[in-house]
Amino acid sequence: MKEVKFYYCEICGNLSYLLNEGGGEMVCCNQPMTLLQAGVTDAATEKHVPFVTRKDGMIEVVVGEVEHPMVASHYITWIACVQGECVKFVHLHPEEAPRAEFCVKEGPVAVYEFCNLHGLWMAEA
Ligand SMILES: [Fe+2]
Numbered sequence: 001m002k003e004v005k006f007y008y009c010e011i012c013g014n015l016s017y018l019l020n021e022g023g024g025e026m027v028c029c030n031q032p033m034t035l036l037q038a039g040v041t042d043a044a045t046e047k048h049v050p051f052v053t054r055k056d057g058m059i060e061v062v063v064g065e066v067e068h069p070m071v072a073s074h075y076i077t078w079i080a081c082v083q084g085e086c087v088k089f090v091h092l093h094p095e096e097a098p099r100a101e102f103c104v105k106e107g108p109v110a111v112y113e114f115c116n117l118h119g120l121w122m123a124e125a
Contacts, residue, residue: 001110002085006120007033015077015114017087038112038122048118050079050111052125054104059125063098063113070094074117082110 005018009028016026016033026033039049046066053060063076070076072094081088081102090100098113112122 001108002082002087004080004082004087004110004112006036006112006114008036008119009033017080017089036120038120041115041119043115043118048113048115048121050113050121050123052109052111052123054109054125057103057105059102059104059109059111061100061102061111061113063115063121068098068115070096070098074115077114077116080112082112083107 007016007018007026011029011031014028018026045064047064047068049064051062051065059081061079061081063079068076070092075094076092076098078089078091079100081104083104088102092098109125110122111125112120114120
């Protein structure tokens with residue numbers, strides 16, 4: 001499975017996905033960006049860990065087992081599906097449902113989501 005790395009700027013909020021690892025430091029606003037770790041924020045896991053169901057070559061992702069709020073001040077900004085070398089994103093907006101569907105192959109899948117207040121979360125399915 002492809003290792004995915006997300007970097008966050010603590011100053012401006014820019015969030016970046018590392019497409020190619022070149023070895024240099026990720027910098028934004030003149031300081032190093034933070035390499036995000038999934039699930040390290042002290043927040044309700046049942047509202048943040050992606051809840052994944054698989055059916056007929058698709059997965060449906062809901063954030064989370066108890067649906068996460070989707071208001072302008074607190075919402076899921078994107079959901080990503082990683083399988084092998086394939087990485088897919090769905091970007092979300094306030095008032096939308098915190099859900100996404102992805103076509104997948106047989107085999108393990110990692111699903112990431114980002115909450116604008118509570119950071120990065122991940123589940124494997
Ligand atoms: Fe949250």
